[in-house]
Amino acid sequence: xxxxxxxxxxxxxxxxxxxxxxxxxxxxxxxxxxxxxxxxxxxxxxxxxxxxxxxxxxxxxxxxxxxxxxxxxxxxxxxxxxxxxxxxxxxxxxxxxxxxxxxxxxxxxxxxxxxxxxxxxxxxxxxxxxxxxxxxxxxxxxxxxxxxxxxxxxxxxxxxxxxxxxxxxxxxxxxxxxxxxxxxxxxxxxxxxxxxxxxxxxxxxxxxxxxxxxxxxxxxxxxxxxxxxxxxxxxxxxxxxxxxxxxxxxxxxxxxxxxxxxxxxxxxxxxxxxxxxxxxxxxxxxxxxxxxxxxxxxxxxxxxxxxxxxxxxxxxxxxxxxxxxxx
Numbered sequence: 001x002x003x004x005x006x007x008x009x010x011x012x013x014x015x016x017x018x019x020x021x022x023x024x025x026x027x028x029x030x031x032x033x034x035x036x037x038x039x040x041x042x043x044x045x046x047x048x049x050x051x052x053x054x055x056x057x058x059x060x061x062x063x064x065x066x067x068x069x070x071x072x073x074x075x076x077x078x079x080x081x082x083x084x085x086x087x088x089x090x091x092x093x094x095x096x097x098x099x100x101x102x103x104x105x106x107x108x109x110x111x112x113x114x115x116x117x118x119x120x121x122x123x124x125x126x127x128x129x130x131x132x133x134x135x136x137x138x139x140x141x142x143x144x145x146x147x148x149x150x151x152x153x154x155x156x157x158x159x160x161x162x163x164x165x166x167x168x169x170x171x172x173x174x175x176x177x178x179x180x181x182x183x184x185x186x187x188x189x190x191x192x193x194x195x196x197x198x199x200x201x202x203x204x205x206x207x208x209x210x211x212x213x214x215x216x217x218x219x220x221x222x223x224x225x226x227x228x229x230x231x232x233x234x235x236x237x238x239x240x241x242x243x244x245x246x247x248x249x250x251x252x253x254x255x256x257x258x259x260x261x262x263x264x265x266x267x268x269x270x271x272x273x274x275x276x277x278x279x280x281x282x283x284x285x286x287x288x289x290x291x292x293x294x295x296x297x298x299x300x301x302x303x304x305x306x307x308x309x310x311x312x313x314x315x316x317x318x319x320x321x322x323x324x325x326x327x
Contacts, residue, residue: 026059026249028257030239031069031087033193035217039275040088040145040237041065043268050260055253071192073173079242080137086239086261088145092174094240097136100128100314104143105172105233107180107302108295109315113146113234113269115323120144120236122321133243141246141258143238144265146272148211150233152186153220155206158228159293161185161301170196170208175309180232181209183302197223211235212279213272221286229292232302239265 028051030044041063048061069075075087076094095102103109110116119125120143133139152158154167164185171177173190181188189205193214199205200223208220209232215221239261246254280290306312319325 027084028061029085030063031075033067036065038217039271040268043264047260047264054256067194082242082244084245086241088237090237092176098132102176103311103314105176107232108299118321124317137243139241139243139246141239142262142265145237146269147235149231150209152228152230153208153224154226168206170205179305179308183305216279221283221288227290
């Protein structure tokens with residue numbers, strides 16, 4: 001027969017075991033194509049600590065940099081099926097599920113990254129996000145992770161759209177991106193980010209369009225010689241989770257996850273902007289030349305992209321929230 005001391009010890013052990021089980025009741029993997037050194041990944045790692053601390057360990061967060069869980073579109077599919085993951089993607093990848101969101105990756109939509117906030121706090125955007133969740137089980141938690149402005153990384157000087165004729169340029173595998181690069185004069189080549197360095201090294205592509213921090217993260221300064229400041233897309237991205245998984249969280253935990261991942265986006269943006277000059281300096285030391293271009297011909301060349309990918313109505317809906325829209 002069990003004595004009182006043994007019984008008390010067993011009860012205590014069961015309580016501790018139950019507490020330990022409850023302490024890691026939920027898991028969340030944060031996936032990004034960027035390496036650990038990138039400001040975005042650093043912000044994710046900071047959010048991992050804050051979420052686990054604020055939930056007393058009830059949410060176990062793991063960051064997966066450098067596409068460790070697979071290419072972004074593959075991770076999106078896992079999320080649609082309910083996987084407890086969040087992936088950092090641009091809205092062009094969400095367009096197949098909610099076409100209007102593709103406009104967030106449209107060329108020359110805004111003049112400066114700070115102008116995105118008016119869009120992503122608008123009722124139009126919020127309606128699109130809710131409709132995305134309802135129709136595809138994808139919840140776009142936020143869209144405030146600025147990765148930088150997209151530029152043309154090439155092997156020759158680029159000053160006009162004519163200079164891009166015949167240039168095979170890597171871009172993101174999404175309709176709005178492919179249409180944009182083709183309109184700019186190059187031949188768009190959709191390719192996984194992890195394959196870009198070898199593609200340039202082996203000659204399967206001639207160029208890539210990318211933001212400075214991301215480019216340095218995979219050492220594009222070693223396989224390209226010139227960067228033209230085409231400024232064609234202000235690359236914002238957002239974290240997408242399973243709507244089913246997100247709504248299944250207790251309200252207090254759901255709020256913590258939402259708040260901390262939103263705060264991480266702000267942090268990532270600030271750190272990205274702060275890093276740009278230093279990144280350019282290091283690339284110049286590595287032998288890469290940078291040049292300004294007249295943006296007008298590039299803007300004009302891409303005007304037809306909105307109609308080509310069916311975003312004319314979406315642009316009209318957002319017009320009050322675009323630069324000069326309320327004037």
